Amino acid sequence: MHGPAVSGWLLMALCAVTGAYCLSRSRTGTGEERRTARAEALMGFGMAAMAVPAAVVAPPAWGWAGYAVLFGAAALRALWFARHSGHHLHHLVGSSAMVYMAVVMARSGGAAHGGHASHTMAVAGGVPLLTGLLLAYYAAYVLRSGARLIPVAVTADAAGGPAAGPLATGWGARPELALACRLTMGIAMFAMLLAL
Template sequence: MHGSLSAAWLLVALCAATGAYCLLRMRSGVEEQRRTAGGEALMGFGMALMAVPAAVLTPPRWAWLLYAVVFGGAALRALWASRAARGHHLHHLVGTFAMAYMALAMAVRPAAHAHHGGAGAPVLTGLLLGYFAVYVLWTGARTAPSATVSGGAVAGGVGGTAPGGWGDRPELARACRLAMGIGMLAMLLAM
């Protein structure tokens, strides 16, 4: 993607750290959480690879096509999983579609990547930007800690859930998704 070098490296670090945490979440005892964490780890590491500054690494056209195939396959998997009408699977579908879209845009215009020009269809990019902006605001509001007064004591927590193993904490998973949403916004803006 494009943009300032320091911002690009911060985005790489954010996405790689998010992907690494999602790999750790795959140790959960709940199968659905493991499956979701695996898809999110793929997104995090894929975003980190795509965000490496062009001044450091300019992938060949076939690499962008490979990204498009991998994320297109992940989008099909998310589409299959969303048939049960689960909200997060629909979000994962939009995210993997956005990744495939950005990879295809970069494959079609590899010279634009090297020269920091624009790529992609402006209307679709705008729709994706709008979706991820709303998602980031919504997830950020849900991630913010809430305080509940009970018997004179203030109990902090997110969503009223009791903390379990640190890999199974829903607020950490939401923070992961928030970080990836912010990263997606940055990548779409850089297109």
């Protein structure tokens, strides 16, 4: 997760901005939408904190355990709310991936690739099996989310005008921005897992 300093800072900034937008979304919408936005804000800020280059700001020894506990609790919360919404299953995978990365980093003492040496199950290229599965999940998630952002033709009503419907107002009520944030965090998670 802690590769070159410039890419680490860019990843940190991207995740922090995404987390801030998700936090702003948590003030509008239904209870479920606010709950989802809060979970996504936690993920964005947590990813930002984990992406800070270790050469510049080394996390304390207990920091990785703190991440594991925090995201372990987030995973349990996502599991609880998954009974209401399937999107919380994605939050469960994301929180579990953060726990996994924190454990690997704690074992390696914070070195980016040292943790892989202790894994016993690896796929052909030396990548641990769980890392490979998470990379495959996030690659598929990013492709699916990106495809959902592709604009579709506007339908017309019977009179030939554009379809009437409620217009989203405010930054928090823009579904395409929420989807773009999810896409951004999926790409960031893929990059963090790749650098693990």
